Amino acid sequence: MGSLHRSGTRAHARTALGLAILGAVLVLSGCSSQQQKEWRNFAMPDPATQEAQGIFDLWIWGWVAAMVTGIVVWGLIFWVVFRYRQKSPDEIPVQTRYNLPLEIFYTIAPILMVIVFFYWTVKVQNDVLVLDEEPDHRVVAVGSQWTWTFNYTGEDAVGDRNVYTSGTGRDIPTLWLPVDETVRFDLSSPDVIHSFWIPGFLMKLDVVPGRDNSFQVTPRTIGEFRGKCAELCGVYHSRMLFNVNVVSKADYEAHLRDLERQGNVSEGPIIGGKYADLQVGSEIPDELSGGEQ
Numbered sequence: 543m544g545s546l547h548r549s550g551t552r553a554h555a556r557t558a559l560g561l562a563i564l565g566a567v568l569v570l571s572g573c574s575s576q577q578q579k580e581w582r583n584f585a586m587p588d589p590a591t592q593e594a595q596g597i598f599d600l601w602i603w604g605w606v607a608a609m610v611t612g613i614v615v616w617g618l619i620f621w622v623v624f625r626y627r628q629k630s631p632d633e634i635p636v637q638t639r640y641n642l643p644l645e646i647f648y649t650i651a652p653i654l655m656v657i658v659f660f661y662w663t664v665k666v667q668n669d670v671l672v673l674d675e676e677p678d679h680r681v682v683a684v685g686s687q688w689t690w691t692f693n694y695t696g697e698d699a700v701g702d703r704n705v706y707t708s709g710t711g712r713d714i715p716t717l718w719l720p721v722d723e724t725v726r727f728d729l730s731s732p733d734v735i736h737s738f739w740i741p742g743f744l745m746k747l748d749v750v751p752g753r754d755n756s757f758q759v760t761p762r763t764i765g766e767f768r769g770k771c772a773e774l775c776g777v778y779h780s781r782m783l784f785n786v787n788v789v790s791k792a793d794y795e796a797h798l799r800d801l802e803r804q805g806n807v808s809e810g811p812i813i814g815g816k817y818a819d820l821q822v823g824s825e826i827p828d829e830l831s832g833g834e835q
C-alpha cells in the first residue's frame with residue numbers, strides 16, 4: 543500500500559514537471575523577438591546611453607541575486623517539508639525548538655545582502671551623476687505647466703546665442719541630440735516640481751523650482767525615443783510628453799540652423815510657451831509660480 547502510494551506521488555510529480563516545462567516552452571516560443579528581449583532584460587529597455595549601462599547592470603544583477611536567494615529559500619522550505627514530514631499517523635516529528643548557528647546565519651545573511659545592495663546602489667548613483675567640466679553640449683531643459691522647452695546653449699547656439707524649441711499643450715516638442723557626444727541637461731522649472739524622464743536612457747531627475755539639478759548622457763545609438771514628465775504636476779500632467787531624436791552630429795547641427803531660421807533664437811535660455819520672453823532665472827510672474835494648478 544505504502545509503495546503504491548509513493549509511486550503514485552512520483553507519477554504526479556513527473557506529470558506536474560512535464561506540464562510546467564511544456565507551459566514554459568509554449569509561452570516562450572509564442573513570444574516575438576521583442577517580447578523575448580523583454581524577458582531577457584527583465585522588462586528594462588536596452589540602455590541607449592553610456593551612462594545607462596551601470597543602471598542596467600544593477601537591475602539585472604539585482605534580479606539574479608534575488609532569484610538565487612529565492613531558490614535557496616524555496617529549496618530549504620521544500621527540503622524541510624519533505625524530509626521532516628509526518629511519516630505515520632502515530633509518530634510525531636522531532637520538535638526542535640531552536641538552532642543557534644542557524645539563527646545567527648539567518649540574521650547575518652540578510653544584513654550582508656543589504657550592505658552589498660546598498661554599496662552598488664550608491665556607486666551606480668554616484669556614477670550617473672558625474673558631470674564633466676566641459677561637456678560637448680549643454681541643454682537647459684525647462685519643465686513648465688504643461689510642456690517642455692529645450693534650450694540649446696553655449697557652443698551649439700548660433701553666434702553664441704540661445705536656440706530653442708518649445709511645445710504647447712497640443713504640440714509635443716522634440717529634443718534633438720547628437721550620437722556619441724556628451725550632452726549635459728540643466729533642469730529648470732518656473733512653477734512646480736516636474737521630472738525629466740527618457741525611459742530609454744534609464745534615467746530621470748526631478749525638475750525643482752529654484753534648484754540646479756543636472757545630469758549628462760552620451761547617447762550611443764541613433765534612434766527615436768519617448769520622454770515624459772514623471773511627477774504629478776497638475777491637471778494636464780499627462781500632456782507633458784516629448785520626443786527625442788538621436789541623430790548624427792551633422793544632422794544635429796543642421797537642425798539647430800533650422801531652428802534659427804524659424805526665428806527660435808534668444809539671448810539666453812528661455813522658459814518657453816506663452817512665456818517665451820522670460821529668461822530662465824529671471825523673476826517669475828505670480829500666475830506662473832504655482833498659481834495655475
Ligand SMILES: [Cu+2]
Pocket residue numbers: 685686735736737771772773774775779782
Ligand atoms: Cu510635469
